[in-house]
Amino acid sequence: MSFKIAVIDIGTYSTRLLISGVQERDNLQDTLKNIKDILSVGRITSLGRNLKETGYLQREAVDETLATLKEYVLIAKEHKVDTILGFATAACREAENGDEFLQKVQQLGIDVKLISGEEEALLSFLATAYGINPEMPFVVIDQGGGSTEFAYGKKEDDSYRLIKSKSFPFGIVNLTERFLKSDPPKLKEMDSIREFLRPYIEEAFKEMGRDCELIGLGGTITTLVALEYHIYPYSSSKVHGKILKKESIKKWLNYLSSMTLQDRKKIPQIEDKRAEAIISGILIFDTAVDIFGKDYIKVSDWGLRHGAIIKYVIDRYNSK
Secondary structure: OEEEEEEEEEOOOEEEEEEEEEEOOOOHHHHHHOEEEEEEEEEEOOOOOOHHHHOOOOHHHHHHHHHHHHHHHHHHHHOOOOEEEEEEOHHHHHOOOHHHHHHHHHHOOOEEEEOOHHHHHHHHHHHHHHHHOOOOOEEEEEEOOOOEEEEEEEEEOOEEEEEEEEEEOOOHHHHHHHHOOOOOOOHHHHHHHHHHHHHHHHHHHHHHOOOOEEEEEOHHHHHHHHHHOOOOOOOHHHHOOOEEEHHHHHHHHHHHHOOOHHHHHOOOOOOHHHHOOHHHHHHHHHHHHHHHOOOEEEEOOOOHHHHHHHHHHHHHHHOO
C-alpha cells in the first residue's frame, strides 16, 4: 500500500511544506527506507516578529503566514495527498493570540498541532537519525526562529534511541531583535549574544557528553554550506550530509558580520529576509562548536517536517 502525506512546519521564522510518498513494506525499517520526497518548498514569513516585545503575533505576520498556508493547501490538494499535518512551534507557544491563529489554520483544512519544545526536539532527532544515519552517538542542534533544540541519542541495532533533549528559548528572531542594533553589527553586540548563549549550551554539553558527533539543522547552517561549497541555486541533495569545519563557520561569521544588511542581501545564496538574522544563527553554531570542543559540524537538510513523517510512519506501523 502507498499513500501521500503533506507536512507543514509553521515556524517562528519560516513556513515550510514537504510532500512525501510512502510505500508500505513488510517491516518498519524497509518502510522508512521507502519514504520519497515529492516536493519541498519554504518561505520566510517571520511569524514571530516583535513577539518578545509585544507578547502577540502581529497582524501583518499572521496575514502573510495564512496566505502562505492557503497556497500550501492548494499545492497539497493538487498532489492528491491523503493527509495534511501542520506543526506550530515556539511563536505559537509564546503568543497570547497563538490559539486564535491556530483556529484560523485549522479552518484551512490543516490538521495542526501545537508541539512542545521536547516534541520538536524528538522530530529533529528522528529526521537526523534516519536522514543522516550516524553510526556514533550524536547531538542534533536544531536552530529555529524562536527556540533552539539540542537532542542526544545513538543507534541501537537497526533503530535509534533519543536519550536526552533540551529546548532553549532562543532563536535567530529573538536574538537579533534583542542584541543586534547596529548595521553592521558591533563586536560587543555579538559578544553579548555569546555570553547569553554560553550557560544554555554549557548545560547541553554537560548533559549530553563529549563522545558525540554534532549535526546541525536549520536555514542558517544550510545557507553556510551553500556558501562554503558554492551551491546555487539551492539543492537539498548537495547540502545534505556535508561537513562544515569550525574554521569555515568562523570565516563566514567574520565575513558576513563585517557587511551591511544591504550587502548581505546581494549574496545569491542568502535570501533577503534571512540576511537580517543570519549573524545570530551563525553565533549559535559557532558557540556550540567551541563549547563541545568539535572541529566540525555535519549538516542535515532534513528537519522537523521529515521527522514528523517518520514519526507518522512509525506510529502507523506500531498501531497495526
